[in-house]
Amino acid sequence: MSGLLDLTIVLPVRNEAENLGAALQSIGSDLAQAIVVVDSNSEDDTVKIAQEHGAHVINFQWNGQFPKKRNWFLREHKPKTKWVLFLDADEWLTEEFKTELRAALADTPHVGFWLNYSIYFLGQPLKGGYPLRKLALFRVGSGEYERIDEAQWSALDMEIHEHPVLDGSTGVIHAKIDHRDMRGPEHWARKHTEYASWEAKRYMALANDPAAKHQWSHPQKIKYRLMGTPLLAPIFFLGCLFAMGGWRDGKRGVMWARLKAGYFAQVYTRIQQERQKLAKAEN
Template identity: 70%
Template sequence: MSPLDLTVVLPVRNEERNLGEALKALGKDFAMQSIVVDSNSTDRTVAIAKEHGAEVINFEWDGKFPKKRNWLLRNHTPTTEWVLFLDADEWLTDDFKAEVRAALANTEHVGFWLNYTIYFEGRPLEGGYPLKKLALFRVGAGEYERIDEDRWSQLDMEIHEHPVLDGTTGEIEAKIDHRDLRGLDHWKKKHADYAAWEAHRYLAIKDNSALQSKWSTFQKIKYRLMGTPLLGPVFFFGCLFGMGGWRDGKRGVQWALLKASYFNEISRMVRAEQKQKS
């Protein structure tokens, strides 16, 4: 079976625990090209990428736009028709690859939303908020949302942005396995950085009516609650009961608490900044 007219891009930094498994799951016959965009890793990330036949491109962020994904699209534009952005802790399944192959064979869409199975404590979660990303799209159809920042954080990659595309989008139902092998301590540290970025992002756009008109229903709810103490509790109960997290028993409660603590931290930062300015 010939590879798809597709480039798979994995933006990474110090991902030696995850990257090998992600590239192994990707395989050799799914995409024409695989690119690892590395941010000066100090572990074996680059060596692992090369061992699996991926092209390695180094990226150094200057603290401003563009970050890693948009930088790749602008400066090393894939020569294939399609591009798929994966994180190193996202493993393609056979069902996903088969559905993508069928979808790309005859479509007028310029992009596809992807679904993920979240693994927690080594096992997949049955409930909780679903993870979706618009991460597969035609090269040249658009790029990730432009966010002008001046080192709000040390995060050199677009985090919760989706690409803004010129055209219609579809959805791949088969799921990608989202497995992070680096453990809970790393998850907490990573999400502390994410929380600081989210707080700055909200404060920068909360009065921008043009952007608000493009928010999804989930974003509208999140941003309305962002400056209140209700954000974490609402997410906890929504995750556990509204989205079926209870089906995972103790793990479901623990996952809901972890995510709620993340949103609590965002809310705390936003309210502290607002209080300081008032």
């Protein structure tokens, strides 16, 4: 099957020179009607690489309020295509995914699709462990990413674990996108330290908000039920290693489960810090 899909692919980025070229190469020139890179004042060659691959570049300057990068793009630069797909710069489209994507969009009653990703760790894809799944492909105008009013409590200018809230049914594309970050474990650690702070503050802001809970997916409801307890990290470690098949990756599987469990332990610690701050403020 050939021909450009009625699709805009959007890559929100900042300082992604090491990853972006490979991601754009994996998309190719015969898949989507538009490829857009939304950049946040990168200080490396990100913009140059995007332009060399023929992508349209838009700069985003966050003001610390809603909307963040993806919702801002949907509102201020609404795609003219029927569908929009959001990719990170370390996500590579496989031929299997592109084939299934064409078939899925050819005739579907759904307004969005959950996408599956392979995770590369220490240079090889993991066979088991925590599955990466995101609702990142949907019809333009069917919804947007859930709203969080931050008032600048985070320095992260892009939606992290917010998911799109869509008006309609969703399907699944089973063929995987390759998730490959070329920047190494040091970057992973720095990034997840930022994420842990964001997760803790989000938990404190939304855990008791009935409207927010109504929009959460089933996995989010389970995670947030456990996040305020010390149980999340050990449960995640055991689940990642045994229930989700991480043992099939041997030492790499154990290391991956420990890394992810350590991340959730950090989230729990930060939640306790936020609770102490709140208690002091109330007194």
